[in-house]
Amino acid sequence: MWILGISAYYHDSAAALIKDGQIVAAAQEERFCREKHYAGFPRQSIEYCLAEAGIPLHEVDNIVFYEKPFLKFERLLETYHAFAPAGFASFVKAMPIWLKEKLFQKRLLKQEFAALDADVDITAKLLFSEHHLSHAASAFYPSPFEQALILTMDGTGEWATTTVMLGEGRDIRLLKELHFPHSLGLLYSAFTYYCGFKVNAGEYKLMGLAPYGRPTYVEVIREHLVDIAADGSFRLNMRYFNYCTGLTMTNRRFDQLFGRGPRRPESEITQMDMDLAHSVQVVTEEIVLKLSRSLRQEYGVDKLCLAGGVVLNCVANGKLLREGIFDELWIQPAAGDAGGALGAALVGYHLHHQRDRAGLSGADGMSGSYLGPSFSDEDIGAALEHSGLCYELQDEDALIDAAAKALAEDKVIGWFQGRMEYGPRALGNRSILGDPRSPRTQSVMNLKIKYRESFRPFAPSVLREDVHEYFDMEGDSPYMLLVAPVQQHRRRQLSDVTGLEQVNQIRSDIPAVTHVDYSARIQTVSADVNPLYYRLIQAFKRLTGYGLVVNTSFNVRGEPVVCTPADAIRCFRNTDMDELYLGRWRVLKRG
Incomplete structure (x- = not known):
């Protein structure tokens, strides 16, 4: 059974496709259209998901939208009524948009899918989840737990802003919730x-x-x-x-x-x-x-x-x-509204069709969140052909050795491999990498590559077995969603400065990933989840003794994370990145 979930028309629209409860593909529309936090219909994400599965739209059994527009409209009207006459200007601005687009989203969705495939009538296929139920499903069903409480917190859904649910087997039931405007x-x-x-x-x-x-x-x-x-x-x-x-x-x-x-x-x-x-x-x-x-x-x-x-x-x-x-x-790595697309598909399968979850193996069902498109070395070579860059196809061992050596020499590299990540974090497939030991890495990456505020910290990707060597944390953090303190013995005493002057202080022996409060947002890397990235960090450790690298998303300020080789080449050319590793291609700006 194929089920397609979509989120759209607020921010971070996305699509996700599952087969018999297993996640096949998922991606945010912003990565394809290159408009950050894109809110429109996720046409290219849907096309990608179908292409990844190798099926046409008519083979999809259900299409599930991640929330219920009529309930959201009810909340809007009741809120304006409760606060009247305040807010009249906002009401006048909002109503035409709702009446033209959002209130009749079922009709709008039918029109959009008809443009994708005119021969498919989605009326009988279309289902609607609820916003917080979609979030809850995205968190519970891919988790390794047979039973768990589910806590969802965001701005607002239809009415709910915080919900507590209980997941057991294939079932999710609501226990309690807080409502808008208390959020x-x-x-x-x-x-x-x-x-x-x-x-x-x-x-x-x-x-x-x-x-x-x-x-x-x-x-x-x-x-x-x-x-x-x-x-x-x-x-x-x-x-x-x-x-x-x-x-x-x-x-x-x-x-x-x-x-x-x-x-x-x-x-x-x-x-x-x-x-x-x-x-x-x-x-x-x-x-x-x-x-x-x-x-x-x-x-x-x-x-x-x-x-x-x-x-x-x-x-x-x-x-x-x-x-x-x-x-x-x-924690669901695509925790925001983009993840609602996945949750909606899972709601359709487990709750609407009452299908059981597959046997739990102790691992989660997210495949490391590597659920987006990948590109062959032939595709990448074609994109490089007219780039004006210097490039060479290498075997995997030579590629890893060259990348690790570049990092050890304090170079900043682009690392574009395998399937793109689903969710806001780059997890080693669409990443910019640097040397965590270098006191200049943070400023170089922020000001000359990312073009962003100087105070912004960078995250480490660390070998799973080495995490306790550097941070006061045990266990896994594969999705870069946990912050932990840097170990005391790695810290350095600082002079007494305040405010943004703290940015340039060297706070530990891994200064590029140590925030001003001695914390770091950690990604643990395992050989079974991302073997190539794991091998790269291992190679860096052999050269330097340090089993971690700086990892930030492959993009510049104001742009989404890169999706295609062409996106990566453009970003590489327009920044001060030193080297680029696209699949098995090593790319330099000059010979």
Whole structure:
């Protein structure tokens, strides 16, 4: 049985295809159309999934959309009614879009699929999941757990903003939920907006900025903005927020509370911005930990699955792991709305058709999240033919040796291999790599290659068996969704500086992956999941004694991660990257 899941029409549209409950392919549309966080119909992602499976559209048994538009429209109308007459301008702006596009999404979907294949009538094939159920399904069904609590947290779905569900076998049932407008995701997004970053895109920047700040505003947030109960449930004080009916996240009362207006995008980042980022991060972690403790105590289930945009906050995830509240955690790597496409397909298979899960083997069902397109060496060679670059086809051993040697010589390389990752993280197939020992790697990568803010940290990819050598963490973190401290014996004493001046301090013997609070966002690499990447890090270790490399996504600021060889070649030519490894091709800018 083939089931296609899609997410679209808000942000991060995507498609995922499963066969008999097993994931065959999944990808975000932004990677193909080259528009970051693309929200439209995921046409090219669907075409890719079908091509990967080698089937036409008419062989798909069901197509499942990741949420229910009518419930979302109901929430919109009830919200405007509750806050009337405030928000009239926003209402007037929103209604034509809803009436033209979003309310009649079933008709729109039929038109889009007809454009893909005019002979296929999808009316009988089309199903609709619910937003948070799609998130929950994406977290539980690929997990290695027979039974687990499922916690989903994001901005909002139809009504729910935080849900607790129980997964058992093929079944998922709702236990409790919090409703809009009380949303941890929207609280964090409000501070993202207020600190000058883009909502639904810049939240990870706020998280990266937080360690530079102090918890100056924690009590202000607790006293005025959010009431946190002992069990982790919470209510926002809507007198300070504008997202229910306005065109911004915060209002004048919010400005008065903190003594200024929102920071203008691209303007100077002040100590106040850093302190705000730190403070809302502290409050976010408090809510996540209180909620998790109460769930473990109330239900007695020892495993937890996580999904939704909030769980891309890997700092909070790392603290949840270290607290030991649950015996095991599993986090969906495509935790945001893109992952809703996969969850929707799994809802169709396991809940609509009541099909059992395959036998659990102890590993998850995500195949390392390497679910996107791959390209042959012939395809890559054709893309290189008119590039004007110097390139040579090598065998695998020679390729790995050359790449490891380049890294050991403090060069920054592009690494384009195998199937593209599904989700926001580059996990060693569409990555830019560097030497973690080098004190210049972070600044070079940020300013000359990624063209992004200097404060942004980089993540390490570390051999799974070596992780404890460098970080205070045991176990796996294959999807770069957990932050852990750098081991004490690797740290260095620092001079007393504050703010962004801390960027250039050498904080450990692996300075390129050590954030200002001595933390790192870790990817563990195993030989059975990504053997080529594992061999590269092994080769680097033989040369240097260090079993880890710097790993950041293969893109520049404002662009999606590269998808095709042509994307990678363009990025390589337009940056100060030193070398590029495309499949078995080694590429240089000059001979």
